[in-house]
Amino acid sequence: MSQEKRIYKPNKIAGFPEWLPEERLVEQKWFDHIRKVFESYGFCNIETPSVEELDVLTAKGEVDKEIYVIERLHKDENDKKEARLALHFDQTVPMARYVAMNFNNLVFPFKRYQMQRVWRGERPQMGRMREFYQCDIDIINVDNLPISFDAEVAAVMYEVLEGLNIGRVQLRINNRKILMGLLESWGFEDYVPVTRAVDKFEKIGKDAVVKLLVDEAKLTTEQVDKVLSLVSIKGTAEDIRAIVPANETMKQGVEELSFVLENLKHLPAHAVVGDLTIVRGLDYYTGTVYETQLLDVPEFTGSVCSGGRYDDLAGSYINKHLPGVGISIGFSRLFDVMRQTRPDLLKIGPKSPAHVMMTVPENESDRPLAYNTARALRKRDIKVEMYHAPKKMGDQLKYASRKLIPYVWLIRDGKHEVKDMTAQTQNTVDPGTWTPKS
Amino acid sequence: MSQEKRIYKPNKIAGFPEWLPEERLVEQKWFDHIRKVFESYGFCNIETPSVEELDVLTAKGEVDKEIYVIERLHKDENDKKEARLALHFDQTVPMARYVAMNFNNLVFPFKRYQMQRVWRGERPQMGRMREFYQCDIDIINVDNLPISFDAEVAAVMYEVLEGLNIGRVQLRINNRKILMGLLESWGFEDYVPVTRAVDKFEKIGKDAVVKLLVDEAKLTTEQVDKVLSLVSIKGTAEDIRAIVPANETMKQGVEELSFVLENLKHLPAHAVVGDLTIVRGLDYYTGTVYETQLLDVPEFTGSVCSGGRYDDLAGSYINKHLPGVGISIGFSRLFDVMRQTRPDLLKIGPKSPAHVMMTVPENESDRPLAYNTARALRKRDIKVEMYHAPKKMGDQLKYASRKLIPYVWLIRDGKHEVKDMTAQTQNTVDPGTWTPKS
Numbered sequence: 042m043s044q045e046k047r048i049y050k051p052n053k054i055a056g057f058p059e060w061l062p063e064e065r066l067v068e069q070k071w072f073d074h075i076r077k078v079f080e081s082y083g084f085c086n087i088e089t090p091s092v093e094e095l096d097v098l099t100a101k102g103e104v105d106k107e108i109y110v111i112e113r114l115h116k117d118e119n120d121k122k123e124a125r126l127a128l129h130f131d132q133t134v135p136m137a138r139y140v141a142m143n144f145n146n147l148v149f150p151f152k153r154y155q156m157q158r159v160w161r162g163e164r165p166q167m168g169r170m171r172e173f174y175q176c177d178i179d180i181i182n183v184d185n186l187p188i189s190f191d192a193e194v195a196a197v198m199y200e201v202l203e204g205l206n207i208g209r210v211q212l213r214i215n216n217r218k219i220l221m222g223l224l225e226s227w228g229f230e231d232y233v234p235v236t237r238a239v240d241k242f243e244k245i246g247k248d249a250v251v252k253l254l255v256d257e258a259k260l261t262t263e264q265v266d267k268v269l270s271l272v273s274i275k276g277t278a279e280d281i282r283a284i285v286p287a288n289e290t291m292k293q294g295v296e297e298l299s300f301v302l303e304n305l306k307h308l309p310a311h312a313v314v315g316d317l318t319i320v321r322g323l324d325y326y327t328g329t330v331y332e333t334q335l336l337d338v339p340e341f342t343g344s345v346c347s348g349g350r351y352d353d354l355a356g357s358y359i360n361k362h363l364p365g366v367g368i369s370i371g372f373s374r375l376f377d378v379m380r381q382t383r384p385d386l387l388k389i390g391p392k393s394p395a396h397v398m399m400t401v402p403e404n405e406s407d408r409p410l411a412y413n414t415a416r417a418l419r420k421r422d423i424k425v426e427m428y429h430a431p432k433k434m435g436d437q438l439k440y441a442s443r444k445l446i447p448y449v450w451l452i453r454d455g456k457h458e459v460k461d462m463t464a465q466t467q468n469t470v471d472p473g474t475w476t477p478k479s
Numbered sequence: 480m481s482q483e484k485r486i487y488k489p490n491k492i493a494g495f496p497e498w499l500p501e502e503r504l505v506e507q508k509w510f511d512h513i514r515k516v517f518e519s520y521g522f523c524n525i526e527t528p529s530v531e532e533l534d535v536l537t538a539k540g541e542v543d544k545e546i547y548v549i550e551r552l553h554k555d556e557n558d559k560k561e562a563r564l565a566l567h568f569d570q571t572v573p574m575a576r577y578v579a580m581n582f583n584n585l586v587f588p589f590k591r592y593q594m595q596r597v598w599r600g601e602r603p604q605m606g607r608m609r610e611f612y613q614c615d616i617d618i619i620n621v622d623n624l625p626i627s628f629d630a631e632v633a634a635v636m637y638e639v640l641e642g643l644n645i646g647r648v649q650l651r652i653n654n655r656k657i658l659m660g661l662l663e664s665w666g667f668e669d670y671v672p673v674t675r676a677v678d679k680f681e682k683i684g685k686d687a688v689v690k691l692l693v694d695e696a697k698l699t700t701e702q703v704d705k706v707l708s709l710v711s712i713k714g715t716a717e718d719i720r721a722i723v724p725a726n727e728t729m730k731q732g733v734e735e736l737s738f739v740l741e742n743l744k745h746l747p748a749h750a751v752v753g754d755l756t757i758v759r760g761l762d763y764y765t766g767t768v769y770e771t772q773l774l775d776v777p778e779f780t781g782s783v784c785s786g787g788r789y790d791d792l793a794g795s796y797i798n799k800h801l802p803g804v805g806i807s808i809g810f811s812r813l814f815d816v817m818r819q820t821r822p823d824l825l826k827i828g829p830k831s832p833a834h835v836m837m838t839v840p841e842n843e844s845d846r847p848l849a850y851n852t853a854r855a856l857r858k859r860d861i862k863v864e865m866y867h868a869p870k871k872m873g874d875q876l877k878y879a880s881r882k883l884i885p886y887v888w889l890i891r892d893g894k895h896e897v898k899d900m901t902a903q904t905q906n907t908v909d910p911g912t913w914t915p916k917s
Binding site for chain 2: 047048049050051052053054057058059060061062065066069080081082083084085086087088089090091092093094095096097100107108109110111112113114115119123124126127128138139141142143146147148150152153158160162164165172187189190193307356357358359360392393394395398412413416419422423424425426427429430440443444446
């Protein structure tokens, strides 16, 4: 029965990554590890729909990220009666909306983690991803949120990153109240031009920042000097505590930052640093701010994991005061950079999750034993792929070898042998007790 | 600092479900179980982007599911140069496209599982979901696919469903070649009107099916009787083998179906039945077809898990012959029906994944020990939420109780006690060896 086939050759869609099975296996290990650490601190998981009402996404005003809207291909009159829907561009807005809508069913402080895809309509030629995973933790409370959480989210994220085998990681932490307090003491109400300028320090260099501080933020030369000397401070809780505050706001910032650093002293020396250049571009942070650097992977530029404290996140959707603190990993970019530049660390391996490939025995009479053994091994949490047809042992072994399955199980005349595909050794085994080396 | 707040009250978006943290915890357990079973048989995971080129989704012709297209909110000239993108409506088309594009990097037979969200632009008033999870397994091979896989995917899905605590599950299996062969022997080339009529048996009843077979499929009364007597066959491998084939196609169907049933004899008696009424509406199945019934949850109507064998799936995207067999769980609908109608089986519980809540000790001098103990317990895979502020023990216990965290840890003068919140007992413990009852 021959048939004329029409073939449509699909194209790669720029900005929408997908991985091979062996890459996905490593990605799954990353997700499992992250989830395990999040949950070990009692963060619960939520998932929100991929879409929100467009009005929810823009409730705080113009969004600086490009949004994708969705529409039914065959629209009719009914579509006009429905709210316009758009794919979420982060997990913070959806979480705020979720907290507002489920306020009475949540226990506060609400500690949640979220690991979903987000979408941004970036120009693909910029090499940016248009669909990617983020892994976020946030804690939200009613009216007041203890400062101990600012230390906790940092500790959690350090433990997450430290377990991903991406070399040494450094959290750089600041508190915006320090700089805000200084500006306040000079009578400035709008601190945004100053934080925006300082935020660019590493990118544009000192001279350009000075120019911005004078031209845009309208600081005097003396004030510029004081700002620069303040933001040059880097160090431990003790170094931060040495800062002489100009007013109450600045004092609070110094106290909060030194408290947070103090509470992270159980981490290795390189893990955490107080760094007053970290101010974050976003306007809504009001206290602690975080950025993270990979010390051993220069291929990864910028911050792999950032966040901070905000005074009132869900206030656009509910008439409550809900302060929060949170931190977010740009998961897919990190994974992709490691995948492309550091296969030595990522260790892409098998194309199958199986520990063992069970061969189809050469004697038909051994076949039921092969199936039963496979089932018994699975009950002991050993993953067993059954070979699919009676074929020469050489062909069966070749399949296991191409998939990099570490062990092959052979049965002959009721006797069990296991071949270690890495060591290329073969031994008689007891099927009731054998376990794979992990 | 008072501020005029503008509040936008968000609306529930019909068809886009989201769950409370305690519901999500159960959903996660379901996903973990499903993944564990899939992997225990050596299926690897893949994820594809949420979108495909619209031309990929429609490559086989008009799609009977309503598609969502995505567009940047602020379009410009460049958008016109790019392919139109749409959210995938199932995981089969994306898998076929993936196999075609990555053909040279995959090892065949390619066994993959996929658990992603899919989107359909259903009218929300029909109570259907517009965003939901599917859990699929498929095996694809080049040119020939051994029939043993048709038994394997059924065994895997039975094990999956059996572990979800949704009562007894029955897989109903047929082979389309049996009915196709009979029709062929009468000179019919187009068997679709017949399978479409038979597929409606349970919904519209015998008389209506007879009418369809005569009026639409143009069968004689004698032929109708033979078809009805054939599709009334239900039973074991032996019952199927008793069918007298009218030609080679029918003989193949009988052999394949009895082979599959034979290979599922290790499952409980109720688990599998050969059932010739199962023909599936979809046209592309060419052999084995599956449906699944929940025997103890009448609230769930229809098939929870369906699939079958197809001769050539990726042929729209690559010039290869790639037969496959696969089966798919409509995950979110199953979870939602169980959630709404059978809380007795679903057992929604804690609002936190934590095993233990560590209290903040009343004596400041015990505090470092509390933090260190929490860290040590986490190292032993015990999930510990640290209470966030020094407060009265009563308040701390109340928080654990509201979240249904099963154990509370108390430290006083260097001594450790654990309160079992269910049994309401409190005992001195050794922090190095204590473990929660699961």
